Amino acid sequence: MKSEFFEQTRQYKDRVLKQIGLYLEINHTAALYEPVRYALQAGGKLLRPILAQVTCEAVGGKSQDVLDAAAALELVHVFSLVHDDIMDNDDMRRGRTTVHKKWDINAAILAGDAILIKAYEAVGRVNPIYLTRVLNNFSGAILQVCEGQALDIEFEKRDDVTLDDYFSMIDRKTARLFSLACELGAILGGGSEEQIAAMCTYGMKLGRAFQVQDDLLDVLADQETLGKDVGSDIQEDKKTFLMLYTRQHANDEQLQQLKSFAGREHLAREDMQQVIAILDRIGTIAAARQEVKNALEEARVSLALLAESNSRELLSKLLDMLEQRTF
Amino acid sequence: MKSEFFEQTRQYKDRVLKQIGLYLEINHTAALYEPVRYALQAGGKLLRPILAQVTCEAVGGKSQDVLDAAAALELVHVFSLVHDDIMDNDDMRRGRTTVHKKWDINAAILAGDAILIKAYEAVGRVNPIYLTRVLNNFSGAILQVCEGQALDIEFEKRDDVTLDDYFSMIDRKTARLFSLACELGAILGGGSEEQIAAMCTYGMKLGRAFQVQDDLLDVLADQETLGKDVGSDIQEDKKTFLMLYTRQHANDEQLQQLKSFAGREHLAREDMQQVIAILDRIGTIAAARQEVKNALEEARVSLALLAESNSRELLSKLLDMLEQRTF
Numbered sequence: 079m080k081s082e083f084f085e086q087t088r089q090y091k092d093r094v095l096k097q098i099g100l101y102l103e104i105n106h107t108a109a110l111y112e113p114v115r116y117a118l119q120a121g122g123k124l125l126r127p128i129l130a131q132v133t134c135e136a137v138g139g140k141s142q143d144v145l146d147a148a149a150a151l152e153l154v155h156v157f158s159l160v161h162d163d164i165m166d167n168d169d170m171r172r173g174r175t176t177v178h179k180k181w182d183i184n185a186a187i188l189a190g191d192a193i194l195i196k197a198y199e200a201v202g203r204v205n206p207i208y209l210t211r212v213l214n215n216f217s218g219a220i221l222q223v224c225e226g227q228a229l230d231i232e233f234e235k236r237d238d239v240t241l242d243d244y245f246s247m248i249d250r251k252t253a254r255l256f257s258l259a260c261e262l263g264a265i266l267g268g269g270s271e272e273q274i275a276a277m278c279t280y281g282m283k284l285g286r287a288f289q290v291q292d293d294l295l296d297v298l299a300d301q302e303t304l305g306k307d308v309g310s311d312i313q314e315d316k317k318t319f320l321m322l323y324t325r326q327h328a329n330d331e332q333l334q335q336l337k338s339f340a341g342r343e344h345l346a347r348e349d350m351q352q353v354i355a356i357l358d359r360i361g362t363i364a365a366a367r368q369e370v371k372n373a374l375e376e377a378r379v380s381l382a383l384l385a386e387s388n389s390r391e392l393l394s395k396l397l398d399m400l401e402q403r404t405f
Numbered sequence: 406m407k408s409e410f411f412e413q414t415r416q417y418k419d420r421v422l423k424q425i426g427l428y429l430e431i432n433h434t435a436a437l438y439e440p441v442r443y444a445l446q447a448g449g450k451l452l453r454p455i456l457a458q459v460t461c462e463a464v465g466g467k468s469q470d471v472l473d474a475a476a477a478l479e480l481v482h483v484f485s486l487v488h489d490d491i492m493d494n495d496d497m498r499r500g501r502t503t504v505h506k507k508w509d510i511n512a513a514i515l516a517g518d519a520i521l522i523k524a525y526e527a528v529g530r531v532n533p534i535y536l537t538r539v540l541n542n543f544s545g546a547i548l549q550v551c552e553g554q555a556l557d558i559e560f561e562k563r564d565d566v567t568l569d570d571y572f573s574m575i576d577r578k579t580a581r582l583f584s585l586a587c588e589l590g591a592i593l594g595g596g597s598e599e600q601i602a603a604m605c606t607y608g609m610k611l612g613r614a615f616q617v618q619d620d621l622l623d624v625l626a627d628q629e630t631l632g633k634d635v636g637s638d639i640q641e642d643k644k645t646f647l648m649l650y651t652r653q654h655a656n657d658e659q660l661q662q663l664k665s666f667a668g669r670e671h672l673a674r675e676d677m678q679q680v681i682a683i684l685d686r687i688g689t690i691a692a693a694r695q696e697v698k699n700a701l702e703e704a705r706v707s708l709a710l711l712a713e714s715n716s717r718e719l720l721s722k723l724l725d726m727l728e729q730r731t732f
Contacts, residue, residue, distance in 0.1 A: 110555035161518060165511040184492040184558060187514060191488060192551045194518070195544050198525055202540040209536050213529040217522050224519045228437035231511060 083395045087128045090141060090148075094127040097149040101196055113177050113189035114196075117160050118153075120172045126151040126255055129284075129396075130263040133277045136389035139267020146203040147212060147262045153197035154216075155255060158223055160190040165231060194220075208265055215265075219258040226251025233317045241322050245286070253285025260284075276380040280393065283377035284400070287370045291403050293318035294366045297354060309345035312336075312353060319369065320362050328360045374401055410722045414455045417468060417475075421454040424476040428523055440504050440516035441523075444487050445480075447499045453478040453582060456611075456723075457590040460604045463716035466594020473530040474539060474589045480524035481543075482582060485550055487517040492558060521547075535592055542592075546585040553578025560644045568649050572613070580612025587611075603707040607720065610704035611727070614697045618730050620645035621693045624681060636672035639663075639680060646696065647689050655687045701728055 084091075098118060105111050127148035131141035141148075162168075163176040164186050170176060178186035204212050229247040233239045260281035264274040296311040297320060311318050324336065335356055339349060357363050374397045384390045411418075425445060432438050454475035458468035468475075489495075490503040491513050497503065505513035531539050556574040560566045587608035591601040623638040624647060638645050651663065662683055666676060684690050701724045711717045 105552075107552040107555050109559040110552050161514055164514060183510070185555075187488055187491060187517075188551055188555055188558075190514075190518075191521070192548060194521065195548050195551065198540065199544040199548070202537060202544060206533075206537045209540070210529060210533045213525065213536070213540065217526040217529060221519060221522050221526070224515055224522065225432075225434040225437050228434050228512075228515055231515075232436040 083392065083399050084123070086392060086395075087132065090128045090131040091124045093131075093141070093145060094124055094148050094152055097145055097200075098152060101149070101153075101200065109185070110188055110192055113181050113185045114192050116180065117156050117177050117189055117193060120156070120159075120174060122155075122172060124152055126155055126259040129256065129259040129281065129393075130266075132389050132392050133260045133263030133280075134267035135263075136384050136387060136393060137264045137267040137269030137273045137277070138385075139263075139269070143205065143268075144263050144266040146200045147216075147266055148259075150197040150200035150216065151255065151259050151262070153193050153200060154220055154223075157190050157194040157197060158227070158255075160186055160193065162227060164190075165227070204266060211265060212262060215258060215261060219254045222250040222254045226254070236317075239317045239322060241319070241326070244317060244319060244322050248286065248289040249282065252289040253282045256285035256288065257281030273383055276383040280377045280380040283373045283380070284397070287373035287377065287397075287400055290319045290366055290369045290373070291400060293320050294363070294370070295403070296320075297350065297357065298363075309339075309350050309353065312339055313342055313345060315340045319366055320357060323365050324357060324360055324362045327362070327365075328356075332356055332360055370401070410719065410726050411450070413719060413722075414459065417455045417458040418451045420458075420468070420472060421451055421475050421479055424472055424527075425479060428476065428480075428527065436512070437515055437519055440508050440512045441519050443507065444483050444504050444516055444520060447483070447486075447501060449482075449499060451479055453482055453586040456583065456586040456608065459716050459719050460587045460590030460596075460607075461594035462590075463711050463714060463720060464591050464594040464596030464600045464604070465712075466590075466596070470532065470595075471590050471593040473527045474543075474593055475586075477524040477527035477543065478582065478586050478589070480520050480527060481547055481550075484517050484521040484524060485554070485582075487513055487520065489554060491517075492554070531593060538592060539589060542585060542588060546581045549577040549581045553581070563644075566644045566649060568646070568653070571644060571646060571649050575613065575616040576609065579616040580609045583612035583615065584608030600710055603710040607704045607707040610700045610707070611724070614700035614704065614724075614727055617646045617693055617696045617700070618727060620647050621690070621697070622730070623647075624677070624684065625690075636666075636677050636680065639666055640669055640672060642667045646693055647684060650692050651684060651687055651689045654689070654692075655683075659683055659687055698728070 102111065102115060130144045130148040130151055134144040135141055159171060160177050163171055164178045164183055168176055169179050177189055201213055201216055226247050230251055233243070233247065257278050258281070260277035261274060264277035269277065293311065296318070297309065299308055336353065339345060339353055378394065378397055381390055381393055429438065429442060457471045457475040457478055461471040462468055486498060487504050490498055491505045491510055495503055496506050504516055528540055528543055553574050557578055560570070560574065584605050585608070587604035588601060591604035596604065620638065624636065626635055663680065666672060666680055705721065705724055708717055708720055
């Protein structure tokens, strides 16, 4: 199921990568553009620019109409990764050394800045008729991404974070960029106001499902499929959906048991099985699954405003895929 | 002379500060916006937004037409200061603790990002007729600021930096933002293409004069007027105009003498007098003064395309003021 969606959107991905390549062709300041190129060559699923193109077509537009905006979305996503990796002091990203580890913090700050500005350069290429709206939505959304990141950092130091706080954080840090992608696709595809609003909702709900899935997979996935350490959220005592739900619903004994796993250097397969067993008993796993299911259902409802088309089918397939996501 | 220009542009400054204040009224993520507000309250001369308004009026527009763009220019200037201070590991800025020292590097990265995005939000408010052009010029110029900063950092590690390299660096890091200010003023004021090009040149030359003056003042100013340590460029062995000119024109003995001052913790008044005497003998001081004079003269020539007006008078006064600048 996973591969079907990505196979059928392969051309969308290639088109965006080519477009981003064009933006970077001419320039001479190697000290700035080497780290920029490196960051942009990291690969990834390019889900946001794919979404922008599919939603554009789903409201009757041509994917070409949204190509620059789609490229801007990927650029802004990479900008946030480069700066977040500095803040989180992460050494690896998508199987490669992070920019600030390969060069240094200064190079990574500047590379992130330049990628953000490149994103705005791409926004500057959209149809002038839509430019004011696109630019304002774009800036508003990226500000929310920054707010989400600030909250995420703040949460690490706080002990009173609630599930509401959590959703307020991931809606900004993760979901808003998915929602922006779908919104811009619908705007630049010439969709109606109702369709634009519906696509915006589709993206928000999809993003929320995506993030709670992410939290779930950190516990449930097997090492190789995930591509990073399983249980890292638990080791780092992160404020994920699972952790916050557990805090609210576990008894003292269960909390004590779980606490013994936090802060460890390594969690073995048997440790993880114990953790999963405890979370299962509390009802955390079921609650997270339900949360994902609800969000995907809400996303599915917003597709009803679209006429039947291959693109709408793709948006629906993406929801199916997320429901069964293991990557 | 200094106070006359700033007295007569006082209203322009106040208007921009008020405008920036409006942008920051509504928001709830204290972790992000406290450092943002702090950075924006640092004061400063607001020369760039003042220039945008004066050039706008000088081509026949109303300063109101350029107000959002003017605010964007100040925001982007502060963004670059916040990130540069991290990179240069500076503790103080305009007599206050820098953002990354008052909070931490993460807060300063995020605050800088948010201020840059706020700048683009402000750009999004300009007259839609001009938006594509303004946005593209804005992004292109800010990218150059990043390139200039990358070069500046690179130069620290290089021993073969020439005066040409130096001008290529300061034209991007410093002059382009002045030039953007004048360019946007002329565009949004409805100036002709010739006037826009002339204002662009005025800003570039002004910016170049401003930077070489800066290099000069680091040696010639007295401590109190400058508001920071005199001779800090020499202590840090920075690639300034003075230093690069000196390298090309000094004999071995003079170079040896100057070298003994680099890397010192503190340069006393007598040390500085010795340095100045050596630079005088080499011809460095005279060459820097000539460079400033030439740039200001070129800037003055570009004013010829403007009809006589109070605003053109102000642009001319600014050149006079820079020629005698001691701050």
